[in-house]
Every structure is written in C-alpha cells, then in structure tokens.
Amino acid sequence: MFIFEQIMIQIHRFTFNPFQENTYVLFDESNECAIVDPGCSNTSEQQQLVQFISGRQLKPVLLLDTHCHIDHILGNKFVYDTYKLSPQIHQKDLVILQNGMRTAQLYQLNYAESPLPVKFIEEGDIVSFGNSQLEVLFTPGHSPGSIIFYNRVQKFAISGDVLFRESIGRTDFPGCNHNDLISSIKNKLFLLDDATVVYSGHGPETSIGYEKENNPFL
Numbered sequence: 001m002f003i004f005e006q007i008m009i010q011i012h013r014f015t016f017n018p019f020q021e022n023t024y025v026l027f028d029e030s031n032e033c034a035i036v037d038p039g040c041s042n043t044s045e046q047q048q049l050v051q052f053i054s055g056r057q058l059k060p061v062l063l064l065d066t067h068c069h070i071d072h073i074l075g076n077k078f079v080y081d082t083y084k085l086s087p088q089i090h091q092k093d094l095v096i097l098q099n100g101m102r103t104a105q106l107y108q109l110n111y112a113e114s115p116l117p118v119k120f121i122e123e124g125d126i127v128s129f130g131n132s133q134l135e136v137l138f139t140p141g142h143s144p145g146s147i148i149f150y151n152r153v154q155k156f157a158i159s160g161d162v163l164f165r166e167s168i169g170r171t172d173f174p175g176c177n178h179n180d181l182i183s184s185i186k187n188k189l190f191l192l193d194d195a196t197v198v199y200s201g202h203g204p205e206t207s208i209g210y211e212k213e214n215n216p217f218l
C-alpha cells in the first residue's frame, strides 16, 4: 500500500489599490507562504492580508516582487514591518524601487518607503517556501527587471505585468522596452506547456494555450 502525501500549492488573490493590482499569497500543506507583489495601500487592505494569513495560520517566509512599479510594492514596508521579510527582486528593477517615493508622489499615493532587498534573484534561481518551489524566469520588457515565478509541477506562473488575459504589459513607462516584452512572451512564456495557468498582475487568470490563440497583441 502506498501513501502519497499530497503536495499542493494553493493561490489566493487579493485585488488592491487604485490600480486594481493583484496581490498573491501562495501556501502549501506546511502552512508556510510566499507573499507576491503586496499592493495593499491602506489599513483596510493591510487588514485583509493579515486576516487571511492569520485565519489560515500561515507563516510568511518570502516576500517577492515580480517588478517594482509602485502598484506592486505599496505594501512592501507593511509586510516587512509585520513579518520581518525583505523584498526579493531582480537587480535591474532596483532603480525603480529606489524611485518609489517620487512615483508615489506623482500619483498622490500614500506610500511607506519599501526596504531595500538584501537578496537579488535572477533567471534560474529557485525560491522555496514549505515543501514548494518556484523557478525564476527573467522576462524583461514591461520593466527592465521583470521576473516570473513558475511552478513546473502544478503548471502555473505568477506573471506580474508581462502577460494578461488578451493583453500584454504596457511599455510606455521609462525603462520599458516593447521588443524585449514581446521576446520575453514568445521566447520564455510561450515555451511553457499550454496548460500552464497564468496569474497576472491585473485582471483574471488565463493560460498559455488560451493566449497563444486569442491574444491580439501577439
């Protein structure tokens, strides 16, 4: 008789801040969790995040940013203060993180300055929580240091603002590069299995196969 312990990542999505940004909490049977792109911008959104984590008795062990645009990092400081986690980012987005306060003022957002990373992550790195692992894919274009967190076993990717359902990331900000974005999607994301579910930084989830067929920008 074989007994298989089920290893399964669950993904919870919050939609926070005036940009309707998706914040994800990933957790598994160990109850350790990763917080990806915390966009909480006020006390109510901070409480939603904390109540979910404490309600499920989760232990946050990773703070990950797919990229450092302001809507994705608004809650970095709160997560740092609450769970003592520093953000892990790609080094090429450090300058964007460092410009966060200026950007927040431009958009008149209430922003507590993010702590700086103590660790950078890049293509090929593996980040772990509990019994689970995520591969880091480097997918520049929407920002110079955009990365994706990919789980090969369960076939999903946390894609940040690289790919959306029937859309792609904007490339009209400083540091964006449209050709890089298209190349990241076609040469990285579209090499993943068609069944891979894509959890985007804005809007609903999609899949690689669906976007190959239906994305009008590709």
Ligand SMILES: [Zn+2]
Pocket (backbone or CB within 6 Å): 067, 069, 142, 161
């Ligand atoms: Zn962005």
